Amino acid sequence: MPPPAWTRDYVADAKHGPLPAFLLLLTIVTGLVDAVSILSLGRVFVANMTGNVVFVAFALAGAPGFSLAASLSALAGFLVGAGLGGRILGRTKHRGELLRNTVIVELAMLVIALVLLAVASPTTPIRVTVAFVLAIAMGAQNASARSLAVPDFTTTVLTMTLTGIAADIRKASYAVAVRRTVAVLAMFVGGLVGALLVLHVNAATTIAVAAALMAIVAIGATVTSRRPADWQRHS
Numbered sequence: 001m002p003p004p005a006w007t008r009d010y011v012a013d014a015k016h017g018p019l020p021a022f023l024l025l026l027t028i029v030t031g032l033v034d035a036v037s038i039l040s041l042g043r044v045f046v047a048n049m050t051g052n053v054v055f056v057a058f059a060l061a062g063a064p065g066f067s068l069a070a071s072l073s074a075l076a077g078f079l080v081g082a083g084l085g086g087r088i089l090g091r092t093k094h095r096g097e098l099l100r101n102t103v104i105v106e107l108a109m110l111v112i113a114l115v116l117l118a119v120a121s122p123t124t125p126i127r128v129t130v131a132f133v134l135a136i137a138m139g140a141q142n143a144s145a146r147s148l149a150v151p152d153f154t155t156t157v158l159t160m161t162l163t164g165i166a167a168d169i170r171k172a173s174y175a176v177a178v179r180r181t182v183a184v185l186a187m188f189v190g191g192l193v194g195a196l197l198v199l200h201v202n203a204a205t206t207i208a209v210a211a212a213l214m215a216i217v218a219i220g221a222t223v224t225s226r227r228p229a230d231w232q233r234h235s
Contacts, residue, residue, distance in 0.1 A: 031190020081139020096225030
């Protein structure tokens with residue numbers, strides 16, 4: 001049974017298959033994770049390294065409320081994660097397997113962060129360690145999204161997506177405009193839900209929700225990769 005017309009571009013795209021839907025879920029995860037890092041770990045980005053580099057500069061300048069240790073830890077973790085993502089890419093040219101393997105690594109990192117947040121006191125060393133672990137997950141995710149190269153679904157950065165919405169408003173097709181808007185909304189929803197959970201429940205629950213979404217992506221990528229299809233091959 002074919003998917004409904006309004007979902008076809010996300011779950012059965014002619015070039016990218018179900019990858020857009022999976023990357024949308026990962027975009028929501030980014031919002032959830034950054035809500036934890038900003039609101040619970042001390043003003044540190046674990047997914048957006050542009051912001052994190054600026055936070056390092058703020059901390060070095062002595063601005064109050066910014067942790068140099070946490071920001072540097074996240075930066076190091078992101079580089080480690082991106083390196084892991086590159087190694088995963090080197091072992092497979094199957095896009096579905098690449099996504100699955102990357103998400104498994106990410107899921108492991110989220111579980112470690114969840115355990116730390118759930119059982120350990122929120123001391124500075126724990127916050128720095130959690131930032132490092134979460135940044136590994138986001139670095140791997142960023143490397144994977146970069147390799148998959150699905151237009152407008154970078155999962156961690158929206159600068160170029162927002163630029164495209166405004167700059168191409170007269171010439172972009174309706175489908176492209178919707179795709180970009182959906183990507184922005186996915187990040188917004190993740191950030192909103194993440195903030196509500198952190199503020200009214202706890203950070204561990206927020207990471208648990210993010211891990212559940214990761215598990216859905218891992219299962220989905222595994223199932224959809226079993227039957228050969230054009231979208232699975234790198235162009």
